[in-house]
Amino acid sequence: MYSAPHTAVGITCTMLTYKLTNNLNASYLVGGIAAFMSHYFVDYLGEAGLKKSELFKFDVLPNIVILLIGFVSGNFWLFLVGSTMGNLMDIIDKKFYLSIFYPKKYPATYFFHTQTPIIKFTEKQTKIAAFVSILICITLIFI
Numbered sequence: 001m002y003s004a005p006h007t008a009v010g011i012t013c014t015m016l017t018y019k020l021t022n023n024l025n026a027s028y029l030v031g032g033i034a035a036f037m038s039h040y041f042v043d044y045l046g047e048a049g050l051k052k053s054e055l056f057k058f059d060v061l062p063n064i065v066i067l068l069i070g071f072v073s074g075n076f077w078l079f080l081v082g083s084t085m086g087n088l089m090d091i092i093d094k095k096f097y098l099s100i101f102y103p104k105k106y107p108a109t110y111f112f113h114t115q116t117p118i119i120k121f122t123e124k125q126t127k128i129a130a131f132v133s134i135l136i137c138i139t140l141i142f143i
Ligand SMILES: [Zn+2]
Pocket: 001, 039, 043, 089, 090, 113
């Protein structure tokens, strides 16, 4: 799965931990670990491969919007930790995403990517998932 859904699920982990415990340190630690582990399961949802030109619009931009929402709402660190931990398996295996753009120079590894997607999204569903990811993060502020 692309990054924005991992971001949304990771932030869900940190934000819900905070809503349940009202403890920031627990939210960074427990929520962060849950966010990290969530990546493996979210990757059972397979994305449709978008063109590199569409990746900015449907993956990078939603992540920027989500972090801005976190900043404006006063939850920036919970959003940043959730987002980072939710994407950490890809950050490691895709070498800070360099393997997407320079696969020969920075070949991807599969330490955390042994699963085969169970549900394969269409291109339209993949794009909608980015939008839904933003909506989930907005919703989390008001829970
Ligand atoms: Zn992944």
